[in-house]
Amino acid sequence: MSGDRRVRRTRRAVQDALVALILEKGYSAVTVTDIINRADIGRSTFYSHFADKQDVLFSNIEELGFLHPDHAVRDGELFAFSLPMFEHVREQRSLVRALLGRRGGGLAEAHGERLLAAVVRDELVARAGGPAPSLDLMVICVVGAFLGLVRAWVDGEISATPAELDAAFRAATVPGVRAALDRL
């Protein structure tokens, strides 16, 4: 724990307040005044820590550690990140829901998408022995499928275990990816 205890307390109170309010009203309906009241801090205090509402949202993303360096690549398996990540999502469900769910306002999606795309792309390029334009399109499809599952899950549109989600993700993507890699 670094720094002043007051700072930690304040920042955490603000971040938690925003997440709670997003889940109640949706991101766009939440005002800075709401956050201040919920976190029970002074207005000037808020602005001494965060530039605006968005800033609070992004600070939450960074502390989520969306892609923890848990790349325990189970030998040659494709997309080894899948199951650990679904499990990580389950542990942080309400936070992920506030960030990536429908009520989240879509601002965090770009972050998550970019991070995940980098992981997927690295893996495909490594296996293909080099970059290729068709790989980039494949990355988009794979990332879209994965985040689609995450979003539907945290929003409660579907109920499943991380293992079931992992199986569905693999069933949908791996055959196509394998065929494409063989074709190159």
Next chain:
Amino acid sequence: MSGDRRVRRTRRAVQDALVALILEKGYSAVTVTDIINRADIGRSTFYSHFADKQDVLFSNIEELGFLHPDHAVRDGELFAFSLPMFEHVREQRSLVRALLGRRGGGLAEAHGERLLAAVVRDELVARAGGPAPSLDLMVICVVGAFLGLVRAWVDGEISATPAELDAAFRAATVPGVRAALDRL
């Protein structure tokens, strides 16, 4: 063309103004005042046609006809909607970009997702001979892949022809879907 010419003129001016402004500044940065100025109409006129900014956005969606009933199913082929829809997107690129692109604010995504999910689901259920829980997860993956391509494309992150996008979409999804259907 039904109704009063003045009404038509005003509504169109407002809708066009919003799309243009979204492409310039992003949805959340556009104010009703901006729209009024760009469309060159009085404030009270705006509120006599639309409840708010969102209302204008949704009115655009309805007129897009996202899923035109162009279901010219090329005999047994899977996901026959793909190529025609990519072509339709190309024709309405700036509108689709304003609605589904990153600057769009994510409000329209839910609409598109639901519409497309219904189409995909119908097709899979028909081929599987009935509904199944694993099919629902598959639908989410397929829709995620398709909309991922659409978004990346209209946002200019990738450059490709509709035919190339169609090929990439098929390459990514069809093998997995076929395998899953056989397994049932």
Next chain:
DNA sequence: TTGATACTGAACACTCTGTTCGTTAACAAA
């Protein structure tokens, strides 16, 4: 031509934003 109706434009109360500043409280380090 006429009756209906859409548009105008200004004014209004309201909410939210982001900043400022003097005062008070909490902190880490000596």
Next chain:
DNA sequence: TTTGTTAACGAACAGAGTGTTCAGTATCAA
């Protein structure tokens, strides 16, 4: 414990945006 530093408070502020009202004007279809 003392001391210098820094955070938090809270009230006040200007500015921007929202959604409504209303009397007056222009445009419409028939």
